[in-house]
Amino acid sequence: MNYLNARTNSYNPKNPESTGLANDITDKVNQSSAILSLMQNEFTGENEDRSTDEIIFNALQSVYLELLDIKNMVNHYHDSHKRLMTAQTNEEANYALSKNEQSDRHKKSYEADT
Numbered sequence: 001m002n003y004l005n006a007r008t009n010s011y012n013p014k015n016p017e018s019t020g021l022a023n024d025i026t027d028k029v030n031q032s033s034a035i036l037s038l039m040q041n042e043f044t045g046e047n048e049d050r051s052t053d054e055i056i057f058n059a060l061q062s063v064y065l066e067l068l069d070i071k072n073m074v075n076h077y078h079d080s081h082k083r084l085m086t087a088q089t090n091e092e093a094n095y096a097l098s099k100n101e102q103s104d105r106h107k108k109s110y111e112a113d114t
Contacts, residue, residue: 008024
């Protein structure tokens with residue numbers, strides 16, 4: 001996930017949390033919206049000096065990359081959250097199992113004493 005490190009401002013792939021994810025998504029949406037707004041002016045006649053095809057292509061490519069970043073961040077966050085929840089569930093299950101084993105040993109010890 002080194003790709004995420006280079007393309008995010010707030011989201012930390014090593015310590016994923018929702019605030020960083022939301023902040024980076026907001027930034028990427030705002031940047032993409034600004035680029036698309038400029039590109040709309042290319043086709044509405046509001047811009048007398050039309051940009052070259054290369055500039056238009058690069059602007060659209062930027063929006064495409066921002067969308068891929070959003071997708072990768074959300075997928076990474078989801079996968080990380082799912083791993084965390086699985087680990088917590090396993091930890092809780094192990095704790096409950098150890099408590100049951102302790103209870104069973106206590107019962108057997110009590111029964112042996114009586």
